[in-house]
Amino acid sequence: MTHVIQATDLLILAYFLGLNSFYALLLVLSIPEIWEQTRLAEDEDFQRLMQSDALPPITILVPAHNESATIETSVTAILTLEYRSFEIIVVNDGSKDDTLEQLRHAFQLYEVPRTYPEGIATKPIRAVYRSRTRTRLLVIDKENGGKADSLNAAINASRFPLVIAVDADTLIEPDALLRLTRPFLLSSKIAAVGGTVRVANGCTVADGRVTDARVPRRFLPGIQVVEYLRAFLFGRLGWNRLGGSLVISGAFGLFRKEYLHAIGVEDLDLVVRLHRHLRRQRIPYLIPFIPDPVAWTEVPESGRILARQRERWHRGLLAAMWQYKGTLCNPRYGPVGLIAMPFFTFGEALAPLIEVMGYVVTIAGLALGVVDLPFALLFVLVAWGYGMLLSLWAVVLEEVSFRRYRRIGDLARLLAYAMLENFGYRQRTVWWRLKAFFTVWKHRQVWGEMTRKGFESAGKQVAGQARD
Amino acid sequence: MTNRQFLLIVAAAQGVLLVALIVLIILNRWIRLRRSAKLHPRRLELDAVMRRWTLSQAGADDVLRGLSRLPVSLAIDALVNWSARVAGERWQELSHALEHQWWARVVRANCRSARWWQRLECARFLSVAATQRDIGRVLRLLRDHHPAVQIAAATTLERLTSPVLVTAALEQLPFLGPTVQAYYASVLKRARPAVLRHLQQLFRRLDDPRLPRIIEFAGRLQEPVLREPFTTLATHPDAEVRTQVARALGRFPHKESVAALGYLVQDEAWQIRAQAVRSLGMIADPATLPLVREALRDREWWVRLRAGLALTRFGAFGRNVLLETEVGVHTEARDMARLILGLSPQALAEYAA
Numbered sequence: 001m002t003h004v005i006q007a008t009d010l011l012i013l014a015y016f017l018g019l020n021s022f023y024a025l026l027l028v029l030s031i032p033e034i035w036e037q038t039r040l041a042e043d044e045d046f047q048r049l050m051q052s053d054a055l056p057p058i059t060i061l062v063p064a065h066n067e068s069a070t071i072e073t074s075v076t077a078i079l080t081l082e083y084r085s086f087e088i089i090v091v092n093d094g095s096k097d098d099t100l101e102q103l104r105h106a107f108q109l110y111e112v113p114r115t116y117p118e119g120i121a122t123k124p125i126r127a128v129y130r131s132r133t134r135t136r137l138l139v140i141d142k143e144n145g146g147k148a149d150s151l152n153a154a155i156n157a158s159r160f161p162l163v164i165a166v167d168a169d170t171l172i173e174p175d176a177l178l179r180l181t182r183p184f185l186l187s188s189k190i191a192a193v194g195g196t197v198r199v200a201n202g203c204t205v206a207d208g209r210v211t212d213a214r215v216p217r218r219f220l221p222g223i224q225v226v227e228y229l230r231a232f233l234f235g236r237l238g239w240n241r242l243g244g245s246l247v248i249s250g251a252f253g254l255f256r257k258e259y260l261h262a263i264g265v266e267d268l269d270l271v272v273r274l275h276r277h278l279r280r281q282r283i284p285y286l287i288p289f290i291p292d293p294v295a296w297t298e299v300p301e302s303g304r305i306l307a308r309q310r311e312r313w314h315r316g317l318l319a320a321m322w323q324y325k326g327t328l329c330n331p332r333y334g335p336v337g338l339i340a341m342p343f344f345t346f347g348e349a350l351a352p353l354i355e356v357m358g359y360v361v362t363i364a365g366l367a368l369g370v371v372d373l374p375f376a377l378l379f380v381l382v383a384w385g386y387g388m389l390l391s392l393w394a395v396v397l398e399e400v401s402f403r404r405y406r407r408i409g410d411l412a413r414l415l416a417y418a419m420l421e422n423f424g425y426r427q428r429t430v431w432w433r434l435k436a437f438f439t440v441w442k443h444r445q446v447w448g449e450m451t452r453k454g455f456e457s458a459g460k461q462v463a464g465q466a467r468d
Numbered sequence: 469m470t471n472r473q474f475l476l477i478v479a480a481a482q483g484v485l486l487v488a489l490i491v492l493i494i495l496n497r498w499i500r501l502r503r504s505a506k507l508h509p510r511r512l513e514l515d516a517v518m519r520r521w522t523l524s525q526a527g528a529d530d531v532l533r534g535l536s537r538l539p540v541s542l543a544i545d546a547l548v549n550w551s552a553r554v555a556g557e558r559w560q561e562l563s564h565a566l567e568h569q570w571w572a573r574v575v576r577a578n579c580r581s582a583r584w585w586q587r588l589e590c591a592r593f594l595s596v597a598a599t600q601r602d603i604g605r606v607l608r609l610l611r612d613h614h615p616a617v618q619i620a621a622a623t624t625l626e627r628l629t630s631p632v633l634v635t636a637a638l639e640q641l642p643f644l645g646p647t648v649q650a651y652y653a654s655v656l657k658r659a660r661p662a663v664l665r666h667l668q669q670l671f672r673r674l675d676d677p678r679l680p681r682i683i684e685f686a687g688r689l690q691e692p693v694l695r696e697p698f699t700t701l702a703t704h705p706d707a708e709v710r711t712q713v714a715r716a717l718g719r720f721p722h723k724e725s726v727a728a729l730g731y732l733v734q735d736e737a738w739q740i741r742a743q744a745v746r747s748l749g750m751i752a753d754p755a756t757l758p759l760v761r762e763a764l765r766d767r768e769w770w771v772r773l774r775a776g777l778a779l780t781r782f783g784a785f786g787r788n789v790l791l792e793t794e795v796g797v798h799t800e801a802r803d804m805a806r807l808i809l810g811l812s813p814q815a816l817a818e819y820a821a
Binding site for chain 2: 036039040110112113114115117130135185186187200372373374378379381382385386388389392393395396400401403408411
């Protein structure tokens, strides 16, 4: 027994060292990447490009299911984006609330005949609408088939070569589309681009725009600000240099439509499928992440909903890793098979299991006297300290590059959340992600509901913050 | 060293790093605030001097003094911003004066830098301050491998007239990404005479793989002297060339264009047929109505859609064809006619765009 515990301890230690060394590598790689991206983001010639005819037209896909609270604000905000040529396709995915009525009323919709072939099979379309007031808007009303099915329906209807999927509860910054097309201007190999998603809770929102970025005072949404910064600013930037990013946020990513037509959209594994398709077809490609285009999203404020979201995300990750296990360590898929898939499988998908195993083995070791208590405590301290360093590094990257949170109070809160994240919150996320294994084990594929508050007006939001 | 000692060292190092990062964050904010407080008045001062200079109330020396007080990147930003507001000759005076500034010399030397952002800075500077002596540098930057540098260098063509640069940009055009290509094209349009001369030479190279891109660009110019080469290329063996020709000919309402489109509308490739029928709609010559009517029965959905939309441009004649087809025997043509007749004027306008 003692030997087993010692061997397991060693294994976990090796895992800890390997994973954290990889994080350190991502951290180092994120430095030149953010430097280069900031340089390009500040280039005024791209501002001039915005006024030229050179920009590729874009279709914005907005799947909406029971989004009555936010749909009008979101679509209005999207319609006022600073971009020369774009269309918006909102797909009402069999909503049970009055999402379609809200749209019909707000944009004076009228029914038009369908004018495109069904390239990708989807659930039946009930009707297609255009707006009397906004020529760029097309609304598709279809039977419920899920987010991927809605995106496929919108891709069928889209007219332009680049498509971006935006969640109905997401607020895009006015110049975000322009910034997001930058890689497409710089290289013809770009297959898709991801932008940054930030937390909108606590911010002042006016006319569908975040006018004042704030770090929420409430603990749960506040700590998610740090999580999002860490995931986007150093995680994904680091992956740019390794050439194998597997994640583009479903809430904000720009794709070349011809590739989506070839593979169709299926839930969370889109980027993996894209990599696989392009590798198999031997098409040279890049899927970069750029940090300056920003979309704001409302994150869960209650532990119950956050738990469901995290469990759902992890279930999606497990499903994707299982489905594409053939790419794991497969040299045919280049950096995706040799670096990204092993990292996402062992470092992300299996991480909660290994972390819990670590806690159990340490407790068992302590009980049997195999593990020395001060040593175990010191080890936990080092592990947590490392987590804190990574979170702080994300704050550093934010501060040296984009500095969205201008107030000293917000900066102080960011620092505090970065320090506190490892005490309690991290362990809760491990538990939520662990639950995904149980759900997968029982083959229960229940998708949780996300309760939206809706974006408040500037006045209300500030009043709300004052109450907090 | 025991394991515990090792962990203690790691923990201590982490503690130091944590403190260092927090200090770095605070220092960074403080330095930025100080820098901005220092530079903002200088920027305002330069704007004021520039304003006076445009009204001839201040000399170029004052402007140069103001520019030299700013960091190079900010000075270039100011030049780029003001270049759009000042008339050509007066701006050229300033460009010549800038040649003798030490910081401008350093920026010019950066055209050979190994770092792309330094070359970009140089290209941006030259885009507003280049003189005839900079042609070699601009040429080099036009051939740069970084698209951001290429875009900035191409902008120079707006201010600096040089057949050498125009030829170099045109040669470069087919190798660029589609968007950078479109930007180059918009810049090159302004140097029309030199561009036309060179294009006519390029059209003679029938085996050149760059030909489709060159035709695409030439079509945008809508220059009557280019119509004849287009019609000649309608029988080119490369389908991509024929597609571009079919697209371009819609902008040349002429009987020879119509004859070439009449040939292309029967092409084997549906993409070419769709483009040709679209162009026939743009010309809307009543004599081509039978061709478009025939295209409405095409086996390919997209060709039928383009034919239906083209018919809406023929006025009453086209509408009558659609109404006849709507009750005709050809099922697919009937469905398309029904679809087109059901579209609102707004939807039709959007399709035409």
